[in-house]
Amino acid sequence: MTFNNTDDNWQYVQFKRSGFRKAWFGLYSTSNDFYFAKEDGGKFRFLNADVVLSNGKLGIGTTLPSSPLQVSSNANRTLRLDFTNASNNSTYTWVSLNANSTEQWRVVGRDDDSAKFEIWNKNGDDVFTLSQSGHATIEGDAIIKGNLESKKVKVTASPGSFPDYVFSENYELKTLAEVEAFINKNGHLPNMPTAKEVEVNGQDLGLIQQKLLEKIEELTLYIIELKNQNIAQQKVIDSMLDKMN
Template sequence: MKKILLLILAGLTSVQFANAQTKTVTVDANDVLNNNTKIVAQTSLGQSFFTGHQLGSTYSYPAAGIFRAWTDQPTGSANYYYDGLTNGTINFSVRADGQGYFAGNVGIGTNAPTAKLHLFNQYDVNQPTALKMFYQGTWGTPAYASGFRFIDLNSTESGKVLQVNGTGIGIGYDPPAWSSPDKLYISGNVGIGTNILSAKFTVYNSTPLGSTAKNNVLLSSVSSTAGTANNFKNNLWLVRNAAGSDWTTARLHDGISVDVSFGNPQTDTRTWWERDPNQDIQSWGTSGNTYLSINAGNVGVGTIDTKGYKFAVNGNVIATSMTVKLYANWPDYVFKKDYTLPALTDVKTYIDENHHLPEIPSEQEVAKNGINLGEMNKLLLKKVEELTLYLIEKDKNEKENTAQLKLMAQEIANLKKQVTHLDKK
């Protein structure tokens, strides 16, 4: 029966080629119509061209597989093992030199490919890798690390697009050389979250900032382990300083977090630096405390509001040396001959009426405005110099009075002698 079947198949094949007509041969692969069904097509040299054989519900095939295609011209580029044609159009083909061609999309893991090559891998604990490429070479040789490409994407417009070798990745460049410690080369600007690339590296977070005070959006985070189990993070936030919905109430807050702690800007971040572009304020501090601020060129220690002063301190100040430079009117003019020293009676009258020295601020003025150290030292020196002139004048008067008293005592002594002499007469 098998011989009759093969003879019929051979005859039909001859008729097909002779008459260029399509003939159909039906063979039951499940071996119901015929016992031990088998079709074999051979070349003129006895080489197996096609072999198909099935027994029961399992397949039996020779070592070369259930399908084999041989040719006497294995190196001919136009010598095809197998062609799939529709109305004279090649849809797919396999060449003798091992190359293949598909006119449409190819799907791996999917029967509905939407690209020229569509790879789909449903998660499987036994097969977690969707795509793997491996090249066996000798590490450390240029041919392996530089000459071989795992991925090589080029375009006629921009040349190199993406290239991957055994060392690293090149985007717009060749990949790093095998002897280079680098892993990535990028030509052009890079954007994360944006395609508006105005710099070599641009990061944009499209999450809007809330309108409530202390609402924040984390923009970037750089971290490393601090030699122990603690993970230090340098985080940059956009934070709302006060209730609002525009840029005037927003600030950049750069602070340190540790693990999952100290992650709330303006509340508990450590050693932070904050910038307010609306009021031109830069501040440094920790948690909710501001240690130092620069407000439009004015420096505040322990305060942001410098009251318009170039330097403001909220708290005690200690220094080993301090110099206050005055531009003019140092009170040396008090000692000049044309200076009019106020009369002590006038000073007494002013003190009785105002309860403080002339030109010296009152207690109420100091409580309200504080004191200018340079100006106060100048006024105090002026009063000391005036007091010195008063003392000099007093000393002069005392000396003149002492001389007069001596003269008066001498005159009194002389008068006593005269009186005594008259009494004796």
């Protein structure tokens, strides 16, 4: 069957009921676009398949789509994206999330040896990466509104920040009298955040661990100093006892 309508730019087939057109399909020759159109309500349905186009919403597996695209299935695999011309280590499968025709996020499945899952921001930066082994990398800060459970937490330290500097000859260790005066005046240990600061800003685990170790090393020095004083005092006591005997 050939349609060659020379009256206008359309070649189409239409379906009428009671003299009114209900649906039609045809070719718009100017743009070479092919149209399917439904008029006066109703839905597009595909026989023996739950595929419906209604009011600009496409439903697959459902006859009542509530979003522009809704896919429903009782199978384990609901949606599959497969790039069949992938070149190892150079291509990827991705889904673009746009607002006002501008890409805001890109969800990426890598086609390389590691087959990583990535999320890119609108600048093309990889802000989240998940490897097949479960190793996750987040570029930037992460806020978890809930509990965090882990078998191990590793906090890196910048050079020179770990408190072995306490044992340096140049370290200015406060006397116990100075520490006591500071506590009486400020209500907390020197070089430690206040309770109010922690309540407002939270704790930097790496920094607080360093500060706690700093205080432990200072305590060790105080204990050593007190031990030496006790030894010296014991020698004086022993000398006095010898003279008395």
